[in-house]
Amino acid sequence: MSSFCELCGRKVIDEKKTVLIDGIALNVCRGCSKRGKPYTPPMSISKTKPTASSNPAARATATRSTSTTRKIEMMDNTILNPEFSKLIREARMKKGLTHEQLGAQMNEKANLLKKFETGALKPDELFAKKLQRFLGIHLYVGVLED
Ligand SMILES: [Zn+2]
Structure with missing residues (x-):
């Protein structure tokens, strides 16, 4: 099997080398191999994949497109009721559930529920909707923009 150097075009008599150039x-050929980096087949390269550089751009466009379609279910001019902590606590008590029991039902952390009830944390839209569903309460109130 005779082959030619892909860089200088000379016939490679002795061992042919595979190198990375640009x-x-x-x-x-052996002489040209000094001009490139030793080449390792892609299979053995695991950590130096050049995908990381292209990812942030893709992620940026993804978040941009989701923000435009954010208002699928949510009506305009609605905000989380400032009394949400009281509403959640009262609804939970009415059902006779502990944080742990409600958390287990909702498949959420009881710790989060406690934080919502103390007002230390605000439930995000998804969690608030889940609470509305499980507790049969309304956490969102309309706002008039006038
Ligand atoms: Zn060569």
Whole structure:
């Protein structure tokens, strides 16, 4: 099997080398192999994949598109009721549930529920809707923009 150096075009008599030159793998003669980096087949490269550089851009466009479609279910001019902590606590008590029991039902952390009830934390839209469903309460109130 005779082959030619892909860099200088000379016939490779002795061992042919595969090197990386400008990111391209080339089969070259021994003399030219000094001009490139030793090439390792893609299978053995695990940590140096050049995908990381292209990811942030893709993620940025993804978040931009979701923000435009954010108001699918949510009506305009609604905010989380400032009394949400009281509403959640009262509804839970009415059902005779502990934080742990309600958390287990909702498949959420009881700790989070406690924080919502003390007002230390605000439930996000998804969690608030879940609470509305499980407790049969309304956590969102309309706001007039006038
Ligand atoms: Zn060569």
